[in-house]
Amino acid sequence: MPDIEFNEEDVLTRASQGDRDAFGLLYERYIDRIFNYVYYRTGNLHDAEDLTARVFQRAMNHIQNYTDRGVPFSAWLYRIAHNLVANWHRDRSRRQEIPINDVPVLPSKGDHPEKNLVRSQEQDVLLKFIRRLPGERQNLLILKFVENMSNAEIGAIMGRSEGAVKSLYHRTLLALRDQLGDQSINLDNE
Amino acid sequence: MTRTKTKLSDDQLNALEAHLAGTLKPVTPPVDVVQRLRDRIRFPQTVEIASRLRDWERMFFVFGGVMSGMLVIITVARALYYLVGRK
Numbered sequence: 001m002p003d004i005e006f007n008e009e010d011v012l013t014r015a016s017q018g019d020r021d022a023f024g025l026l027y028e029r030y031i032d033r034i035f036n037y038v039y040y041r042t043g044n045l046h047d048a049e050d051l052t053a054r055v056f057q058r059a060m061n062h063i064q065n066y067t068d069r070g071v072p073f074s075a076w077l078y079r080i081a082h083n084l085v086a087n088w089h090r091d092r093s094r095r096q097e098i099p100i101n102d103v104p105v106l107p108s109k110g111d112h113p114e115k116n117l118v119r120s121q122e123q124d125v126l127l128k129f130i131r132r133l134p135g136e137r138q139n140l141l142i143l144k145f146v147e148n149m150s151n152a153e154i155g156a157i158m159g160r161s162e163g164a165v166k167s168l169y170h171r172t173l174l175a176l177r178d179q180l181g182d183q184s185i186n187l188d189n190e
Numbered sequence: 191m192t193r194t195k196t197k198l199s200d201d202q203l204n205a206l207e208a209h210l211a212g213t214l215k216p217v218t219p220p221v222d223v224v225q226r227l228r229d230r231i232r233f234p235q236t237v238e239i240a241s242r243l244r245d246w247e248r249m250f251f252v253f254g255g256v257m258s259g260m261l262v263i264i265t266v267a268r269a270l271y272y273l274v275g276r277k
Contacts, residue, residue, distance in 0.1 A: 032218070048219075126209055145211055146215065176206060180206075
């Protein structure tokens with residue numbers, strides 16, 4: 001996909017004045033990241049597509065309300081995505097339990113395509129446990145590992161301090177370790 | 191509960207992080223999904239935006255060229271009028 005270098009501040013100004021081309025540039029820049037986030041939070045390709053579209057529609061309708069108060073535009077987008085995903089979970093009468101085999105395996109960036117056709121059993125188990133974690137802990141892991149964000153960046157999105165994110169991360173790892181205790185994933189001999 | 195420890199050893203931490211990094215990898219949204227999303231929100235593609243920008247550049251040069259040409263014609267006409275028309 002062609003990448004056009006642009007000054008995000010200028011593009012944001014134009015987009016907030018109703019310039020659809022400018023918003024289109026923002027869309028191209030953030031579509032992959034938002035899709036990744038929603039995909040891992042829903043575990044469902046169809047809903048990920050639907051919610052990603054809604055994130056950008058909502059952002060387009062409210063971009064004039066976006067003001068840069070030290071919070072990057074990406075954080076604002078993630079917050080929209082977070083709210084929509086939370087509503088999506090709330091709308092379901094019971095917590096979604098997707099049979100792990102039904103979760104589509106999408107090609108990972110940088111890997112050979114054939115390598116992605118099969119997800120290892122260990123990864124399936126771990127993904128299953130991650131989906132059982134409370135929403136904010138799932139957010140944290142997705143932003144940290146999928147998006148490679150720092151604790152400070154995650155804090156900006158989640159509205160928490162860097163220390164609080166670090167503490168939450170530690171508690172999340174402890175919870176995962178305890179859940180994985182009886183599983184085939186060995187944490188002690190690696 | 192077999193594990194009640196509230197601390198992670200360095201080995202456990204590294205192993206768990208390695209497993210998480212291997213599981214939570216960035217994925218590429220399918221091309222058809224990106225295209226459908228673009229259609230749904232009705233954004234022009236990046237290439238369209240880029241070509242539109244190039245069109246504007248071309249239009250600017252064409253307009254500038256026409257204006258310069260007209261100035262040259264008017265100047266020549268005035269010179270001819272001055273040299274010939276006055277007699």
